[in-house]
Amino acid sequence: MSPTPVPSGRIRAVDTHDIRFPTSRELDGSDAMNPDPDYSAAYVVLRTESEDGGDGPEGYGYTFTIGRGNEVQVAAIHALRHHLVGRSLDEVCANPGTLYRDLVGDSQLRWLGPEKGVMHMAIGAVVNAAWDLAAKRAGQPLWRLLAEADPAWLVEQIDFRYLTDALTPAEALEILRRGRQGAAERTARLLRRGYPAYTTSPGWLGYGDDKLTRLAAQAVADGFRQIKLKVGADLEDDVRRCRVARAVIGPDIRMAIDANQRWDVAEAIRWTKALAEFDPYWIEEPTSPDDVLGHAAIREAVAPVKVATGEHVHNRVVFKQMLQAGALDIVQIDAARVGGVNENLAILLLAARFGVPVCPHAGGVGLCELVQHLSMFDYVAVSGSTENRAIEYVDHLHEHFLEPVVVREGHYTAPTAPGFSAAMRPESIARYSFPDGAFWTADRDAQKGRAA
Amino acid sequence: MSPTPVPSGRIRAVDTHDIRFPTSRELDGSDAMNPDPDYSAAYVVLRTESEDGGDGPEGYGYTFTIGRGNEVQVAAIHALRHHLVGRSLDEVCANPGTLYRDLVGDSQLRWLGPEKGVMHMAIGAVVNAAWDLAAKRAGQPLWRLLAEADPAWLVEQIDFRYLTDALTPAEALEILRRGRQGAAERTARLLRRGYPAYTTSPGWLGYGDDKLTRLAAQAVADGFRQIKLKVGADLEDDVRRCRVARAVIGPDIRMAIDANQRWDVAEAIRWTKALAEFDPYWIEEPTSPDDVLGHAAIREAVAPVKVATGEHVHNRVVFKQMLQAGALDIVQIDAARVGGVNENLAILLLAARFGVPVCPHAGGVGLCELVQHLSMFDYVAVSGSTENRAIEYVDHLHEHFLEPVVVREGHYTAPTAPGFSAAMRPESIARYSFPDGAFWTADRDAQKGRAA
Numbered sequence: 066m067s068p069t070p071v072p073s074g075r076i077r078a079v080d081t082h083d084i085r086f087p088t089s090r091e092l093d094g095s096d097a098m099n100p101d102p103d104y105s106a107a108y109v110v111l112r113t114e115s116e117d118g119g120d121g122p123e124g125y126g127y128t129f130t131i132g133r134g135n136e137v138q139v140a141a142i143h144a145l146r147h148h149l150v151g152r153s154l155d156e157v158c159a160n161p162g163t164l165y166r167d168l169v170g171d172s173q174l175r176w177l178g179p180e181k182g183v184m185h186m187a188i189g190a191v192v193n194a195a196w197d198l199a200a201k202r203a204g205q206p207l208w209r210l211l212a213e214a215d216p217a218w219l220v221e222q223i224d225f226r227y228l229t230d231a232l233t234p235a236e237a238l239e240i241l242r243r244g245r246q247g248a249a250e251r252t253a254r255l256l257r258r259g260y261p262a263y264t265t266s267p268g269w270l271g272y273g274d275d276k277l278t279r280l281a282a283q284a285v286a287d288g289f290r291q292i293k294l295k296v297g298a299d300l301e302d303d304v305r306r307c308r309v310a311r312a313v314i315g316p317d318i319r320m321a322i323d324a325n326q327r328w329d330v331a332e333a334i335r336w337t338k339a340l341a342e343f344d345p346y347w348i349e350e351p352t353s354p355d356d357v358l359g360h361a362a363i364r365e366a367v368a369p370v371k372v373a374t375g376e377h378v379h380n381r382v383v384f385k386q387m388l389q390a391g392a393l394d395i396v397q398i399d400a401a402r403v404g405g406v407n408e409n410l411a412i413l414l415l416a417a418r419f420g421v422p423v424c425p426h427a428g429g430v431g432l433c434e435l436v437q438h439l440s441m442f443d444y445v446a447v448s449g450s451t452e453n454r455a456i457e458y459v460d461h462l463h464e465h466f467l468e469p470v471v472v473r474e475g476h477y478t479a480p481t482a483p484g485f486s487a488a489m490r491p492e493s494i495a496r497y498s499f500p501d502g503a504f505w506t507a508d509r510d511a512q513k514g515r516a517a
Numbered sequence: 518m519s520p521t522p523v524p525s526g527r528i529r530a531v532d533t534h535d536i537r538f539p540t541s542r543e544l545d546g547s548d549a550m551n552p553d554p555d556y557s558a559a560y561v562v563l564r565t566e567s568e569d570g571g572d573g574p575e576g577y578g579y580t581f582t583i584g585r586g587n588e589v590q591v592a593a594i595h596a597l598r599h600h601l602v603g604r605s606l607d608e609v610c611a612n613p614g615t616l617y618r619d620l621v622g623d624s625q626l627r628w629l630g631p632e633k634g635v636m637h638m639a640i641g642a643v644v645n646a647a648w649d650l651a652a653k654r655a656g657q658p659l660w661r662l663l664a665e666a667d668p669a670w671l672v673e674q675i676d677f678r679y680l681t682d683a684l685t686p687a688e689a690l691e692i693l694r695r696g697r698q699g700a701a702e703r704t705a706r707l708l709r710r711g712y713p714a715y716t717t718s719p720g721w722l723g724y725g726d727d728k729l730t731r732l733a734a735q736a737v738a739d740g741f742r743q744i745k746l747k748v749g750a751d752l753e754d755d756v757r758r759c760r761v762a763r764a765v766i767g768p769d770i771r772m773a774i775d776a777n778q779r780w781d782v783a784e785a786i787r788w789t790k791a792l793a794e795f796d797p798y799w800i801e802e803p804t805s806p807d808d809v810l811g812h813a814a815i816r817e818a819v820a821p822v823k824v825a826t827g828e829h830v831h832n833r834v835v836f837k838q839m840l841q842a843g844a845l846d847i848v849q850i851d852a853a854r855v856g857g858v859n860e861n862l863a864i865l866l867l868a869a870r871f872g873v874p875v876c877p878h879a880g881g882v883g884l885c886e887l888v889q890h891l892s893m894f895d896y897v898a899v900s901g902s903t904e905n906r907a908i909e910y911v912d913h914l915h916e917h918f919l920e921p922v923v924v925r926e927g928h929y930t931a932p933t934a935p936g937f938s939a940a941m942r943p944e945s946i947a948r949y950s951f952p953d954g955a956f957w958t959a960d961r962d963a964q965k966g967r968a969a
Binding site: 098099100101102103130131132133134136137138140141144171172173174175176177178179180181182183184185186225226227228229230326329330331352353354355356357358359362377379380382383385386389390 | 585586590778804807810831
C-alpha cells in the first residue's frame, strides 16, 4: 500500500503538558453541575527515536478536564512512563492492544481504579497517542486504519475480561465480519457526505435567551438537524428556554436536553415529564453515571423521550450493564474517558450487539477531533448506518489543533491526514501552559494590577 | 462532658507524605490479581493553629495503595488544599459534612471522577483526617462520637444525592433513632468483649502449603472463628489449598475465599461451584467491582455460598445498586476507598435498610485501625448486632501506628483514645518515605552494590 512514513525505532521520552484555557470567563460550557469550567488538557507526547538515533515521529494524546486537578491527571500520565520508554515502535504500532493490556494490567496502578477515574483516563491518553503513531505508520487517518483492519486483528485489540456474559470474542468477530459487507461503498459515501453532527453551542446554561435564540437559529441555518440544551438548574427557566428554542427551530429539528447528572431518579422522571411538551429527543445524563438501575427506571418512565448517557461512564463494564439492563436508547462514547481506542472498540461492539445507536460525546478540548474517527469507523465497519446517529459538535477551541475538525452543512468531514487528529499547535501549548505559559503569567500580572 | 482538648483555630497547612513499605519481598498480601504489592499510604496531616497563633492539634488520614502511583494519590490530596487552608476548626469539627460536600461538589475536580478513583480516595483521606480532629475535639474515639451523636446530626452528615430511590433522609433517621434503643448496653458489651475479627493472614496466594497449614492452625489457636484464602489463579492449586485449610481448621471454623476480581461471570460460577465441597462461607470479589448485574447472577447461581464485595466498590451509588439488585450477602466497606466517614455512614445505613450484614475489608496499611471504628458504630447504633459480622484482620504493619489495633482472642478491642487511630509513628514516616527515606535510600545503594 502506501509507503511507511514511520520507521522502526523506540519510544524515547514521554512529555506531558498541563494546558488550560480560560473558558469560564464567557460561560462557554456552563451547565447545571459545572457552572465555570476552564477547559483543559493533560497532553502527552510520545517522542520516538528512529533506529539511526535521530528523531522519529511523535504520537499525541490527552485527557480532557475542566480546570483544577489537571495537574493530577498529568501526574498520572507521568506514572505510566516506565511502560513506555524503550518500547519498540514496531510492537506499539503492530499491536496497540499489548500496550493497553500492560497498562491496565499493572497491578499496583490498577489499585487506584480499577479501570476508572484519573488513572484510567491517563491510560486512555497514552493508548490514544499510541494509536496516533500506529495510524501515522499506516499512512491513514485512524478511522480508515480501523475500518480496513482485519476483523481478527481488531478482536485481538479488545480486552474481553468482564464482558463475556454479554459479548464473546466470537460474537465480536461475527459483527466485524458482517461489517465488511458494503464497507467500500460506505467509505466512499463518508468521504463524499461526511458524518452527521448535532450542536450544543446554543444551549449552555449560562447563556441568556437572546444568545440562545440567535445561536439556535444559526444552527438551523448551518444545516444541523439537532441541537442540545442544558437543563436541570431551575425548572421554570428550563420550560422557558425549551419553549424559546423549540419556537426558533420548529417541530422538525431535534432538540436534546442534558441534565449533567443533576437529579435523583424520581426527580429526573418528574422534571423530564415536565419538559415533554417541547418534544425533547433525548434526556442526557439524568442522574449519576454509575446508576445503571436508576437509568433503567428513568427510561421506563419517560418514554417516548429517549435516555442517553456515557460521557462519564468510566469503562466497558458499566456500558455492558447499561445495555443488559435496557437502560439506554443512545450510547454516548467519549474518546478520552475510558482506556482509549481499545476500550472504545469494545463499547462500539457492545452497542452493536444490543442494537443501540452510538452518538458520541464531544466538545471540551479536542474531543471532537478524536471521536469523529470512532464514529466513522462505526459507520463503515460496525453498525453500517448513520440513521439516528450524530456526533456532538461544539465550536470551541478547534483553532488550537493542527488538523481541526471540519464541519460543513451539519456534517463532520472525514479526515484524510494520517493519524488521530490529536496534535495541538506548539504556540497554543506554549501560551496556555499552566501556570507558566504567557497567557496565565499575564493574567496573574493583570490581577495583581487590579488588586494594587 | 469531657473538657475540650482541641481549642478553636484554623487549618494552617496540609502536609502530604508518600510512604511505601517493601511488602512484596515476602509475598505478604499476594493474590490472584496483585502478585507483588508494596503496601503504601498517601498520608495527609491537617496542621492547625490555635487562636493565639500557636500550634493546634493535627488530624491524620490516608489513602491505601499498593505501591506505584502512590505519588499520584499524593498529588490528588495536594489538589484539595484550597478547600482546607484557612478553614475554621470549629466548623470542621461541628460539621464535617460541610467540608465533605465542598470537596465532592468542587465541579472542576468532580470531572476527574465523579466520586471515584484517585480523586475520590483523596477526598476520603482528607475527610477522615477531619473526623480525626472532630473526635479529638470531642475527647472520644471516633466510634463513640458517632454512636452517641444526635441521629438528626448524623443524617446531616450524609449526602443523599442519588440515594433517595433506596434510602431517604427520613428513613435514615428512623434507623438511627431505632438504633438508640439498647445502645448503652451494647457499648458496655463492646468495651468488655470487643468486636469479632476474622483473619486473612494464613491465606495469601504466595504462601506454600506448610506456611498455610501453620498459620491456619495458629489462627484457630488464637481464637479466630473465620479465616480467608486467596483463590483464582489456578483451580487445582485452589482445590489443594482449600482441602489443606479445611483439614486444619475443621468443620466449625468458617473459611471465606477471595478471588480479587479475577473472573468473568460464568467462570466465577464454575470455579466457586468447584470449591463448594470445602464449604466456603463466602466468595469475595468474584468479578469486577463495577459489575452489579454480574454479582447478582453469580449470587443466584452459587448459593448457599454467599457473595461478598466492596473493597473496590467506589461509592455509595454502586453499593445502593448492589443492594437493590440483591447482588450481595455481605457488604464489605473500606474506610479509605470511598469519600471518608460521611459516605461510609450512608453505606452502613443502606446495608441496614436492606438487612445485609457488614464485614469490612481491612489489612493494607492502617485499614484495620480506621475501619474498626465504623463497625463498632454500626454495632452500637445501627445494626445492633455482631451476628454474622466480623472485621477482617491482617497482622501486618501495625507497628507503624501510634495506637495500633489490639486483637485478642479473635476480637478487636474497642479503642478508647480520642480520635480515629490514624496517626503513624514519625520514625516510620521518615524511614519509609519514598523515594528519599532511609529505607529506600539504603535499598537503592544495595541494588547498586549488587549491580557493581
